[in-house]
Amino acid sequence: MIGWFARRLRRGEKGSTAAFLAVLAVPLLLLFGLVVDGGRALEAKLRAKNAAAEAARAGANNCDPLALRGVDPETGGPIQSECRITVFTQPEACADADASIRANAPANAHMLSCRVEDNEHVVTVSVEFQIQTTFLGIAMRNLTVRSEQSARVYTSQ
């Protein structure tokens, strides 16, 4: 196409500008697509991160009430009172995290994982969803965004 364009240009024919514009339009359109779809992908990534972080916080709200009162949830013995997401409150924590994702992520989002780590003090949630591209549809129709975020509970004494 470039060779054809160069030949036409050499002959100095009328209408060569139209051909020039046609050639120029391809990279310009590609640039436009990259800017818009790339920007959209970045925003989706941010949205996934925010949704995961917020879901982790929602989960971390579920302290075991016994541990809060200073009772070991497993043995019933006295322990230092603190917020812990124990095996008893983890299902609730992950249900809350899942509900939070519904509010902050697109409808096709789902929770990839939800776990409690670091001696029952950290809730880690990962979120994944797909977005559709508008202009880069030829190369890739769907983009998958994923983010994993954690929330740690602190107990002020």
Place this chain on the structure above:
Amino acid sequence: MTTTTGRRSPRWVRRRAGLARGERGSFAVELAVLAPVILAFLVMVIDGGRLTWAGSRLQGAARDAARAVSINHNSGQAAYNAALQAMNEALANSGVDCGAPTLTLNPDPRTAAIGNDQTVAATVTCDVQFIMVGSRTLSRTQQSVVDRYRQVTTGNQVIP
């Protein structure tokens, strides 16, 4: 410019002859006419980039505002001001030029009590101005869960 040997003149000579017939410079003229079109397209590319960038920054501002309320120990106007400040700080120096952004909180801590098992949604709205003409209203919302075991100050009372 013809040669005496009777051979065909070289290509560059024929080319120059063609241009001399009055088509010389037509490419430049046509390009000058089309330049605004190309320029307008470039401006469109820049505006598209600015729009998506503004969307990202508004998303971040909504997140910060919602979090400022959900973690706040105060209620009423103080909680609202904390959200407003968080939004303004998030948008400052972000390169987003959209005049005066507005903040909507649902529920609004100025009119409703923020309970323990509740979420607060912050919506940030602003008009992104295009370079040449027009504007587009962008709006982003983030919901944040209220910290259940935070301490709430209401007047002089501390409710654990």
